[in-house]
Amino acid sequence: MESVSLTAAAIISFSEELEDKSSVFYDELADRWVENKEAFQTFSKEGGKNKTWVVRTYQETISDALEATFSFEGLNLEDYSVETTLAEDASYAEALEMAIALEEKVCEFYLEVAKRSESLLATIPGAFRRVAKRRNKRKLKLQSMLDKA
């Protein structure tokens, strides 16, 4: 995707896409590594919560902060596209490494859009930061799972 000044709607759509993809990815991990099924299922469910949180914040704030032509200037969403297709023969450690990379990328996205939306009402960057924090915690948990693997 080319670098254009993106609308708020485009950012929200992308955030929803990231959360949906992540949830599908963690569902697959839950199916393949049943010993950690609960943890992966929790991550998957969190995706739905993150999505609800971001969309709700956007829909409840948009009249004040994000009207019309507000733009996320110069953001290239391709920089934040994530790989969620797990190879058939991927090992548990490889799957965790992929999950950690996913979390890093997603976290980077949320922090970047939080920074770029500083001029809006504080609830907007606040919502992005809250999700970034949650995803960062998840990354630490995945790291610890990898260390134990």
Added chain:
Amino acid sequence: MTVLEEPIKEVLHLKNYIDGEWVESEGEIKDVVNPATGKTIAKVPISTEGEINEAVEAAKEAYPDWRRTPPLARARCLFRLKELLEENFEEVSRIQTVEHGKTIDESRGETRRGIEMVEVATGIPSLMMGYNLEDIASGMDEYLIRQPLGVFGIIGPFNFPFMVPLWFAPFAVATGNCIVLKPSSEDPISQVKIVELAEEAGIPPGVWSIVHGGRTVVSGMLDHPDIEGICFVGSTPVGRDVIYRRCGETGKRVIVMCGAKNFALVMPDADLDRTMAACMTSFYGNTGQRCLANANLVIVGEGLSEQEYDAFYKKVVDAFVAAASRIRMGYGLDDTIHMGPLRDARKKQTVLRYIEKGIEEGATLTLDGRQFELVGDLPDTCFVGPTVFEDVTLDMAIAREEIFGPVAGIMKASGLQEAIDMIHQIPFGNAASIFTGSGKWAREFQYSVECGNIGINTGIAAPMAFFPFSGMKDSFFGTLHGQGREAIRFFTESKVVIQRWF
């Protein structure tokens, strides 16, 4: 890039909603056209005098029972309506985009504002309370009761087809009145959706009716002896010379919200990045078709030398033009689009005439909106690009008249007082904004400027649902405004009771 799914799959045949029934009109039928694609999305009737009379009669019959419905029960209907609107948030937003042309962000913003009106009106048991005082004389008490009046007519504009009628409707209904609403025949679909949800929410037949149409319906409302008051949002000539005058003659209450020509002042200490972001929303949001849009940008040189002012002026203009040039135009359902089309081709012609007039009058066309690129394969019938004029002076039509399109006029002022005087030379008084880091300048601005809605470091001074939507001079006719407590007062009569018991 995501192009969202269209919410209307086949051409809708709209009906009036009278006495809780969807009824065919006998009037002529008009097309509702999606201005971005040129496709007909609905057929709307232009109702007859008999049909508006029928709706008023039904509302009059519904009124006694609705008035006697406890405020809490009325509020519950509005709570259900609010929930239904939330559930249908995305659908009603997309309807606005296809019927009006605005971007999906703008539509969602409009939906939110509209829902907030319903949300605030749910507080009616508290909002409608009167007041009392014991012992106004020995052994005597006095209290004030607010009572509804009967039937009100609401006439909606095309530019905010979902939100504007909600500045009035939920407050009227919450206070125990019945309404007959005429949506704009240019984009009536979102109001139809609201009434479908109002019906589902349990608002009884006759309380909230819709009659589609044009002048006949408006005249029918104005002349009907059983309509107690009118709420109108539209142009100044119609609002002042037709609606306000006729309501005076027939003794109706009236809220008439009209045209505007709003100024934004940029002071030398303004945060330029944030100012420009706010200006883009203000000047070009809703493709300039909003009464709170700023149209004249005044670059103020308070405290600057001539040389400093020239540099400041250039910096502001360069930033403004650069930001305006980056605006992507296309179909509002494409979520990468910043600006959609004007509502129809006639409006485009009006804007083009003003651009030509600006050139004839001697303004400098710095950014020509007649030349533009569209994202996607769309007819250019209703599109005009962001336009910027420099060297605009107050004697020019483009500085004084409401263009209602994406045209910005840039002006110069040596100081704050000169800029305020410029605002006062315009007949309108809807809104004005100042961008500054100085509390002193901001206070002076808000204190002196004769406009109803003042923005300080905000480009769109849009009052929230719990404040009145104000307006002065040729932008407003009436006494009480829509929204909030003023709307409660507008839709109720104050009755005073003085009592003594022997």
